[in-house]
Amino acid sequence: MTAKAKYQDVLDLGEALKIQNGDVSEENGVLKVKGTAKTQYDKNQLWDKIKAIGGDNPTDIMANISVEDTSVFHRHTVKSGDTLGKIAKQYYGDASKYQAIFKANTDILKNPDVIYPDQELVIPNL
Structure with a gap:
């Protein structure tokens, strides 16, 4: 082979x-x-x-x-059923790191419990 x-x-x-x-x-x-x-x-x-x-x-x-883009870890487009905890688990392996995602996206998020499909979230470098 x-x-x-x-x-x-x-x-x-x-x-x-x-x-x-x-x-x-x-x-x-x-x-x-x-x-x-x-x-x-x-x-x-x-x-x-x-x-x-x-x-x-x-x-x-x-x-x-x-x-190409070292300013962020990734950019995530929210899908139906996503939560910040679920997204944090996917990228960091730890749901409790959702606060880092929330803080990086306060320009579009006002509450960590409210996200909507098709929002593009910055997943910050930790």
Whole structure:
């Protein structure tokens, strides 16, 4: 199996995340991946997928992923059923960090218990 075939799920995720300036090559059994993610969260998703396939320190892939917008961790569009706690759990792994999201969005949110579908929330770097 080629390294490209082994890491095809990473390449597919890169397409789904709309990684910009992407470049993929394979040399001597090592897959070289380069591109720019919109946010740190997107970059983390790619690394999580790489580690899920190749382990914590894979030797058959080299990834150089930069981040376009380092001012935020991510931007989230609210969906029906979302709460700030649920969103905090998704991005930080801890629902109690919802206050950080609320504070970063006080320009559009007046109450942490009231959010609406289609609002775009800043998910701040912690």
